[in-house]
Amino acid sequence: MSETPNHSDSDTAAHRSGDGAGSSSPYDAASGALAVALALATGELVAGLWAGLPSPIALIGGVVVRLSPPALTDFAINAFGTANVLVLQAGIVVVALLIGAAVGRLAARSFRAAVATLFLFGAAPLLAAAATPEFGFTDAFWPAAAAVGGGYGALRVLTPRAREAAAGVADTDGQSEAADGRRAFLIASAGVAALALTGGLGARLLRVGPSAPSDVAGGEATLPVPPDPIPRPPADTSLAVDGISPLVTPNTDFYVIDTALFSPYVDTEDWELRVGGLVERPFSLSYSELLDMATDEAYVMLACVSNEVGGGLAGTARWQGVRLDAILDRAGVRPEGTQVVGRSVDGFTVAFPTQLAMDGRDALVAVGMNGEPLPVDHGFPARLVVPGLYGYVSATKWLTEIELATDDFDAYWIPRGWARRGPIKIASRIDVPRANARIPAGRTAVAGVAWAPLAGIAGVEVRVDGGPWREARLADALNHATWRQWVYEWDPQELGIHTLEVRAIDADGTVQTAEQTPPRPDGATGHHVVTIEVA
Numbered sequence: 227m228s229e230t231p232n233h234s235d236s237d238t239a240a241h242r243s244g245d246g247a248g249s250s251s252p253y254d255a256a257s258g259a260l261a262v263a264l265a266l267a268t269g270e271l272v273a274g275l276w277a278g279l280p281s282p283i284a285l286i287g288g289v290v291v292r293l294s295p296p297a298l299t300d301f302a303i304n305a306f307g308t309a310n311v312l313v314l315q316a317g318i319v320v321v322a323l324l325i326g327a328a329v330g331r332l333a334a335r336s337f338r339a340a341v342a343t344l345f346l347f348g349a350a351p352l353l354a355a356a357a358t359p360e361f362g363f364t365d366a367f368w369p370a371a372a373a374v375g376g377g378y379g380a381l382r383v384l385t386p387r388a389r390e391a392a393a394g395v396a397d398t399d400g401q402s403e404a405a406d407g408r409r410a411f412l413i414a415s416a417g418v419a420a421l422a423l424t425g426g427l428g429a430r431l432l433r434v435g436p437s438a439p440s441d442v443a444g445g446e447a448t449l450p451v452p453p454d455p456i457p458r459p460p461a462d463t464s465l466a467v468d469g470i471s472p473l474v475t476p477n478t479d480f481y482v483i484d485t486a487l488f489s490p491y492v493d494t495e496d497w498e499l500r501v502g503g504l505v506e507r508p509f510s511l512s513y514s515e516l517l518d519m520a521t522d523e524a525y526v527m528l529a530c531v532s533n534e535v536g537g538g539l540a541g542t543a544r545w546q547g548v549r550l551d552a553i554l555d556r557a558g559v560r561p562e563g564t565q566v567v568g569r570s571v572d573g574f575t576v577a578f579p580t581q582l583a584m585d586g587r588d589a590l591v592a593v594g595m596n597g598e599p600l601p602v603d604h605g606f607p608a609r610l611v612v613p614g615l616y617g618y619v620s621a622t623k624w625l626t627e628i629e630l631a632t633d634d635f636d637a638y639w640i641p642r643g644w645a646r647r648g649p650i651k652i653a654s655r656i657d658v659p660r661a662n663a664r665i666p667a668g669r670t671a672v673a674g675v676a677w678a679p680l681a682g683i684a685g686v687e688v689r690v691d692g693g694p695w696r697e698a699r700l701a702d703a704l705n706h707a708t709w710r711q712w713v714y715e716w717d718p719q720e721l722g723i724h725t726l727e728v729r730a731i732d733a734d735g736t737v738q739t740a741e742q743t744p745p746r747p748d749g750a751t752g753h754h755v756v757t758i759e760v761a
């Protein structure tokens with residue numbers, strides 16, 4: 227009983243804070259942050275468990291992107307590249323945890339006010355859903371409700387323990403009491419943290435599923451066997467050089483660029499492709515109707531207008547689908563329908579001259595990519611592929627509408643400062659040796675790919691250390707819509723640092739310019755130069 231005074235002191239302290247008179251402590255902040263961590267994890271987990279329910283973080287992210295000035299989103303894409311989505315999500319989580327810390331401090335004074343705040347923030351994904359075309363309020367409800375439930379539960383468990391722990395700290399004499407309070411808080415916190423981590427990781431894994439190349443959605447579909455399959459690339463269209471970009475890019479290596487935070491997960495039961503606008507006979511197709519018609523194949527490369535010189539935002543695939551000219555003929559384009567608009571389920575749009583769809587090039591509504599149903603990340607169930615045009619004006623993924631429009635229509639990227647027309651520019655890239663590589667002395671293959679759709683590549687030249695241009699050896703061309711491999715056998719005469727530079731020449735005689743321009747507004751120009759060391 228010698229500690230009675232201490233005991234009563236700490237009791238009083240705990241009691242006082244329970245009354246709401248105590249000041250908040252780091253324990254309260256931690257308990258609030260943990261409660262929000264569990265809330266996020268629960269919400270994501272529920273969204274992951276039921277395919278088609280939206281992730282609360284993605285919903286909020288979508289609204290952040292929509293509300294951001296274009297300059298900011300452009301900056302993010304430039305600064306973080308394809309990681310911009312991860313950076314945005316991490317940012318949302320950090321802000322949510324900070325809000326959580328504030329909620330925890332609030333709970334120290336008034337538990338009710340803290341719970342009310344939690345509910346308020348739980349409504350954020352619901353409001354976001356209401357502002358998002360592809361999800362409904364009801365879809366967003368369950369993940370949001372789960373999040374609020376998880377957060378509330380954690381707050382109930384942690385707040386009293388945080389109070390105990392804080393009271394113990396306030397009372398410097400009550401050593402063992404304080405230790406007990408802190409221990410109880412730590413145990414409860416560790417439990418909540420473990421739950422949040424497991425839930426969060428589980429949600430991640432579940433999300434990875436539907437985006438994987440042979441995903442659930444695509445995996446269920448079976449592509450028809452084309453009655454007249456396109457011949458596979460002859461052997462001479464590929465060079466045997468280690469590290470060169472393959473002529474046809476495997477789906478798993480194909481670059482992914484879009485404005486979507488998570489690829490829309492389209493249920494083919496509810497999906498249809500509408501063809502309308504300035505046409506005589508609008509119609510729509512179900513997924514199975516479209517599949518039945520998808521008997522055409524074409525090897526076509528896609529390139530992103532944002533690709534920097536030497537960058538990796540380009541790839542070639544064998545696309546299977548329905549010819550766009552056949553679809554437009556069936557609809558009967560009216561003379562005013564001078565632009566083809568491709569609309570995605572997520573609201574993204576492209577637009578390009580109708581005439582380019584009708585000039586005989588292999589423009590497709592594609593459902594298959596290299597023999598598989600389109601992977602979700604590449605536009606399942608259907609996308610546009612138009613040879614010779616950058617993706618931002620042509621290659622709508624998760625396509626749901628083809629609309630014929632006048633020249634007045636501006637697609638998604640146009641008001642954001644990108645050119646209205648986006649023909650792919652002539653380009654060439656050194657794949658090997660890699661930039662900054664150290665290679666042994668002796669003969670070495672300098673090799674890569676070059677493209678100039680739809681003219682086709684006629685020549686590639688390489689120069690070393692700014693010397694004379696030398697002709698590279700070309701693989702046979704597969705067609706004019708894809709890239710062409712090239713190799714230059716180099717026998718370095720001196721050890722040390724060297725620069726390798728490449729340029730392409732197209733079939734019209736156009737030589738790729740050395741003048742460096744940035745991707746905006748209509749695609750980068752300049753020669754790819756790599757520096758290497760011969761040692």
Ligand SMILES: Nc1nc2c(c(=O)[nH]1)N[C@H]1C(S)=C(S)[C@@H](COP(=O)(O)O)O[C@H]1N2
Pocket residue numbers: 480481482483484485486528529530531570571572574603604605616617618621622623624
């Ligand atoms: N729905 C939708 N489709 C889209 C985009 C987009 O943001 N949303 N981006 C386009 C751009 S800019 C490019 S470069 C290509 C990339 O296609 P990929 O991701 O299959 O390589 O898709 C195009 N289609």
Ligand SMILES: [Mo]
Pocket residue numbers: 483529530531532616617618
């Ligand atoms: Mo792009």
